[in-house]
Amino acid sequence: MHQTSRILHRSLSTAYPTAVSAAGCYIRDSAGKQYLDASSGIAVSCLGHSHPRMLDAIKRQMERLQFAHTSFFTSDAAEELAETLSKSAAGGPWRVFFVSGGSEATEAALKLSRQLQVERGELKRDCFFSRWYSYHGNTLGALSVSGNRGRRTLYEPILVGTVRLVEPCFAYRHKHTSESDGEYGARAALSLAQAMGEHQGRGISFIAETVVGATLGAVPPVRGYFKSVRETCSLNGAFMIADEVMCGIGRCGSQFAFEAEGIVPDMITLAKGLGAGYLPIGALMVKETLAEEIRRGSGAVQHGHTYVGHSIAAAAALEVQKVIAEERLVERARLKGDELQRRLRERFQNHPHIGDIRGRGLLVALELVADRRSKTPFPAERRLWAKIKALALEEGLICYPGGGTADGIAGDHVLLAPPYIVSDGELDEMVDKLSRAIDRAIDAG
Ligand code: PLP
16 A cells, blocks of 8 residues: 555545555455455456466567557557457458557447448438447547446536437346336337437447446346347448447357347447456457448548557457467356356345346346335445445455446446456355445445
8 A cells, every 4th residue: 555646546535455466366465465356357357367378478479579550560469369359250250450448449439430431421420329327438439428427427518419328228127027028128229219210311320238337237138139229220321339348258158248149230349358457458340341341432440549459469369369269268257157146146135135136157246225126226325336345345355336227326236257267266255255245335324
């Protein structure tokens, strides 16, 4: 812990422990305390920490080539990574535009989709569609399409004006008891169809997290929902962007979460697990046919950043892909995810304040409620989620709680997204520590 700090920390009233080392699923601080990383930071460290193959691969690339700007050169590492990602995604071939994180991937997707509309002569298309309760990043463009009230409010007057937010697909809170999943999915998808109808000829693209991550807490769509919104996008000439920054790269038990929905988006955004925390890297994947439209049209992507395609980051991400494939970690994420949900149900299914246990693969969450029957959330002022986070840290557990789950303001959830290498013993430890943190936070009032 640094008593005085020149860092403009996220919170200016928090004394952060100093992380000094990490291995496997644990991070150690300068006082020697061990923390079980039950959320991979924020769904990043999918291989765990200090994976020997990652350290070797980064060192090898570091000694060979570090930086060669992409306006002059390409690199073997970036080329091989793009090829690997293209082969791993259904509906390809794909072209990959590398960036340094998730927000940059969203920016690239929004701008490239506008560029593509212009290449097609659709100059009047000026409108993006996205969903309430979503999160796509913190730059102004990405925040403009993010439906999380807490993160938007301060910046509302300066966000992009031509964004239309539509209903999410959130069965626990929005599905009527009389509805089947199919009926609810169709109703949730109608919200996009109506909005696109009201902005006929103006839609550029629709962006959605395939499985909603941080803002609602691991919410998978109901079956059929994404088929409907995919159709709506196609009918209206708008591109569909699957935000797989959190739910992709095996996190949900398939390489990409959209595979389970039986659809192929036009673009995919990636980050987090792509570099697995070893180096910052994100990516925008676009269908080869769309890249071809640009090649035949203006010939160039009208977007870029200095560190696009950084060769060490690319080499790290390539090694992540190799480790995931060789150690069969996508399958492991699916199996361990089932194990985690089973343990959570055993521990919490009769807990008076756990309303829902949900997720897919190793993206799992608990939603807390004051009353289970009515699903009434705790008052927002209690900031229960923040208390759970602090108490979990005290217990030696890193998890990712969030607020605003029920209506954008009230509601609390805890997201768990451990590394894919997590053991059964670590799952037990996770559930024990989380259970203590939750009960202590509730008792604290
Ligand atoms: N998209 C999703 C679904 C995310 O969860 C996040 C970050 O949490 C982002 C985009 C933004 O990514 P980054 O923080 O790397 O800019």
